[in-house]
Amino acid sequence: MAYLNEIWFILVAVLFVGFFFLEGFDFGVGMSMQLLGKDAHERRILINTIGPFWDANEVWLITAGGAIFAAFPHWYATMFSGYYIPFAVLLLALIGRGVAFEFRGKVEKASWIKAWDWVIFFGSLLPPFLLGVLFTSILRGMPIDQDMNMYAGFTDFVNLYSVIGGLAVTVLCLLHGLIFVTLRTEGDLRDRARKLGKRVLLIVLPVLVLFVGVSIMETDIYTVRPIITIPLTVLIVVCYVAALFFMKKERDGWTFLFTGAGIMVTVTMLFTALFPRVMISSINHTFDLTIQNAASGSYSLTVMTIVAISLLPFVLGYQIWSYYVFRKRVSGKEPMTY
Amino acid sequence: MSELFLARFQFASTTLFHFIFVPMSIGLVFIVALMQTLYVVKKKEIYKKMAKFWGHLFLLNFAVGVVTGILQEFQFGMNWSDYSRFVGDVFGAPLAIEALLAFFLESTFIGLWIFGWDRLPKKIHLLCIWIVSIGTIFSAFWILVANSFMQEPVGFVIKNGRAEMNDFGALITNPQLWVEFPHVLFGALATGAFFIAGVSAYKMIKKQEVAFFKKSFQITMILALIAGLGVAFSGHDQAKHLMKAQPMKMAASEALWKDSGDPAAWTLFANIDTDKKENSAEINIPFALSYLAYSKFSGDVPGMLTLQKEYEAKFGPGDYIPPVKTTFWSFRIMVGAGMLMIFASMIGLYLSFRKKLETNKWFLRFMVGMIAFPFIANSAGWIMTEIGRQPWTVFGMMTTAQSISPNVSYGMLLFSVISFTTMYLILAILLAYLFIREIKKGAHSEEDKDQKDETDLSTDPFDGGAYHGIS
Numbered sequence A: 001m002a003y004l005n006e007i008w009f010i011l012v013a014v015l016f017v018g019f020f021f022l023e024g025f026d027f028g029v030g031m032s033m034q035l036l037g038k039d040a041h042e043r044r045i046l047i048n049t050i051g052p053f054w055d056a057n058e059v060w061l062i063t064a065g066g067a068i069f070a071a072f073p074h075w076y077a078t079m080f081s082g083y084y085i086p087f088a089v090l091l092l093a094l095i096g097r098g099v100a101f102e103f104r105g106k107v108e109k110a111s112w113i114k115a116w117d118w119v120i121f122f123g124s125l126l127p128p129f130l131l132g133v134l135f136t137s138i139l140r141g142m143p144i145d146q147d148m149n150m151y152a153g154f155t156d157f158v159n160l161y162s163v164i165g166g167l168a169v170t171v172l173c174l175l176h177g178l179i180f181v182t183l184r185t186e187g188d189l190r191d192r193a194r195k196l197g198k199r200v201l202l203i204v205l206p207v208l209v210l211f212v213g214v215s216i217m218e219t220d221i222y223t224v225r226p227i228i229t230i231p232l233t234v235l236i237v238v239c240y241v242a243a244l245f246f247m248k249k250e251r252d253g254w255t256f257l258f259t260g261a262g263i264m265v266t267v268t269m270l271f272t273a274l275f276p277r278v279m280i281s282s283i284n285h286t287f288d289l290t291i292q293n294a295a296s297g298s299y300s301l302t303v304m305t306i307v308a309i310s311l312l313p314f315v316l317g318y319q320i321w322s323y324y325v326f327r328k329r330v331s332g333k334e335p336m337t338y
Numbered sequence B: 001m002s003e004l005f006l007a008r009f010q011f012a013s014t015t016l017f018h019f020i021f022v023p024m025s026i027g028l029v030f031i032v033a034l035m036q037t038l039y040v041v042k043k044k045e046i047y048k049k050m051a052k053f054w055g056h057l058f059l060l061n062f063a064v065g066v067v068t069g070i071l072q073e074f075q076f077g078m079n080w081s082d083y084s085r086f087v088g089d090v091f092g093a094p095l096a097i098e099a100l101l102a103f104f105l106e107s108t109f110i111g112l113w114i115f116g117w118d119r120l121p122k123k124i125h126l127l128c129i130w131i132v133s134i135g136t137i138f139s140a141f142w143i144l145v146a147n148s149f150m151q152e153p154v155g156f157v158i159k160n161g162r163a164e165m166n167d168f169g170a171l172i173t174n175p176q177l178w179v180e181f182p183h184v185l186f187g188a189l190a191t192g193a194f195f196i197a198g199v200s201a202y203k204m205i206k207k208q209e210v211a212f213f214k215k216s217f218q219i220t221m222i223l224a225l226i227a228g229l230g231v232a233f234s235g236h237d238q239a240k241h242l243m244k245a246q247p248m249k250m251a252a253s254e255a256l257w258k259d260s261g262d263p264a265a266w267t268l269f270a271n272i273d274t275d276k277k278e279n280s281a282e283i284n285i286p287f288a289l290s291y292l293a294y295s296k297f298s299g300d301v302p303g304m305l306t307l308q309k310e311y312e313a314k315f316g317p318g319d320y321i322p323p324v325k326t327t328f329w330s331f332r333i334m335v336g337a338g339m340l341m342i343f344a345s346m347i348g349l350y351l352s353f354r355k356k357l358e359t360n361k362w363f364l365r366f367m368v369g370m371i372a373f374p375f376i377a378n379s380a381g382w383i384m385t386e387i388g389r390q391p392w393t394v395f396g397m398m399t400t401a402q403s404i405s406p407n408v409s410y411g412m413l414l415f416s417v418i419s420f421t422t423m424y425l426i427l428a429i430l431l432a433y434l435f436i437r438e439i440k441k442g443a444h445s446e447e448d449k450d451q452k453d454e455t456d457l458s459t460d461p462f463d464g465g466a467y468h469g470i471s
Helices: A004-035 A040-050 A054-071 A073-082 A084-106 A110-140 A160-184 A187-218 A226-248 A252-274 A298-325 B003-042 B045-079 B081-115 B122-151 B168-172 B175-205 B210-245 B247-253 B288-294 B304-315 B324-353 B361-370 B372-387 B410-441 B443-455
Strands: A277-279 B156-159 B162-165 B266-273 B278-285 B392-394
Touching: A004 A040, A004 A054, A004 A110, A004 A160, A004 A187, A004 A252, A004 A298, A040 A084, A040 A110, A040 A160, A040 A187, A054 A073, A054 A084, A054 A298, A054 B045, A054 B081, A073 A084, A073 A277, A073 B045, A073 B081, A084 A110, A084 B045, A084 B410, A110 A160, A110 A252, A160 A187, A160 A226, A160 A252, A187 A226, A226 A252, A298 B081, A298 B162, B003 B045, B003 B122, B003 B175, B003 B210, B003 B372, B003 B410, B045 B081, B045 B175, B045 B210, B045 B410, B045 B443, B081 B122, B081 B162, B081 B168, B081 B392, B122 B168, B122 B175, B122 B392, B175 B210, B175 B324, B175 B361, B175 B372, B175 B410, B210 B247, B210 B288, B210 B324, B247 B304, B247 B324, B247 B372, B266 B288, B266 B324, B324 B361, B324 B372, B361 B372
Parallel strands: none
Antiparallel strands: B156 B162, B266 B278
């Protein structure tokens, strides 16, 4: 099969696009625990809006990791060992968040519930921030040597650009999550989610402008493939302006569509700028990891392509079905599972 | 402590901790699915109560299994990047398939099951829990495909200094896989069965909801016996295969320094001296090792010193003998625990048959203690398998020392080792606390909810009227 390496780059990108779209809103809902939920009952409603979904959404990230391992072993090895501490913190956050959903409702004590609510908040805030830092610093370039090993210092991870990148991803997820809440709740909670959503959107727009500005200075996003990345950037802005428009009309479904599209186009743009590289070396561009030098052999890629193409439609099918089954709003008047 | 030590410590602690929950989940969800099937077929409320009560405990356990599993998948890249580069082409594929095929199934259908009691028609809801069960079995299969490659590398060529896959069929028909997979599955079933039996025994001692827990106990005792015998027979197959594929591990698990002679005796106890490379005292059972290795009462088994010479000739100078004491004793602990499990399930069935179960306090107390033994056997089994393979990560191809990430510093490792082990400790304490709480509450706390369920039995998901249940 031809273009195997390209196909796998696209598949990995698709998995991350899916991940940020899906887990994006449940990270946002997790953050809204402390920003929107007034009491334990409201926070419980918020958790139950993502109750049946969050676990499957997180699997998109795990699958992306697995796909990178199988298709681009060097990318997997360089990235996970290079970003050792950020990944360790990310994992701790995801572990805490995951058990929090299950443990929270098991003991009816205010202090117990409160503690888990904070775990969910930080467990939902840290991952999008860290992943934002990860992707933007990859685009900026990291100190990768001729053996593909990355030896990065603190300022390689934490600098103006990566912090703005982390912030951008975080607010995009928060906004997306708030709009999801408007779709899954009723009454006062839904009204307040709309109101807060509007305010967050007014932060999103300048953050995006700032992000684009710093990207022009710090990366080659707009020089390496401007014919695609510039229109995509315009499209991102269009998405959020459209979201603002529908938000004012209180058309929640349409708003959600556009905050989701905004996230998806953003991730797509980052991957488009990265292509055909997968990790950029700040030492020397001959040390860059690409879809060619980081990849598995063609046999293995062929096998994995067949497996992925035959399984993905089913995965999408039953995930969509589960959203259909749980389409009714969570009112809080009936008993809740979590 | 070196970086290698810390990385190995982290791998061992993560894997052993993760593997407390994995077999328990695989076993419990299968039994819960059986109980729910009984409910749907026989339409008796007691089975629904069973599925719900044991299902609650399963979910607590499952949550910890899932989150520690993410770490399990990412730590190959984090701590073992040179390993990942060398084998990623072969080893990454089963991991990716595991995520695509198993993790998506499990996570989506567990959500449908938890939240779907009043949303889905009974049979569809039952199907959901079976799909979760199948998902956990798929997951075990694909991760064991990956592990079997480490024990017995097949289906690859060395190209550009790394292993590249050239035969996917060979990976999934790896003979090592087909002795390992049934062994792990039966072990998982035993873990779930003895957990339910032990908790039920505790409740019977306390004389709480005796009818409910007696029934749970009886269902699981049959499964426990099947599982115990399955573990033993598949274990025997594995030993026979080990003889051919990794004779050094076999010799180490027997603390057999020199060739055994024909017929080979099985060592029950040995005082092992790894410096002098000999045992100062042994208790032997004649013929038994020949039987273990070849299913007949003759045949000799090569010793470690002979194999060391062979391996030096084949792989160059080096120490190819794994930590003998650990391998030897973990094997004996595993086998001992397994035997005890078979013994316990036989008595349990006999007493149930004679209707003497709930009056036999000493046996019930014994069964509470038995909860621990499948866990001990599972851990000991993996310790034997993985430690016995040392010094290799991929047998005959790559050593553990060569596998480590060169760019991860001592400080980073120390940070992650400390933070993760602290996290495991906290999770273990919380989970134990929640388990005890739920068990003390008992199954009758389900009744209030069940009575409510009675009123909305027509739960067609396509009927808008059905959407007034739990959300």
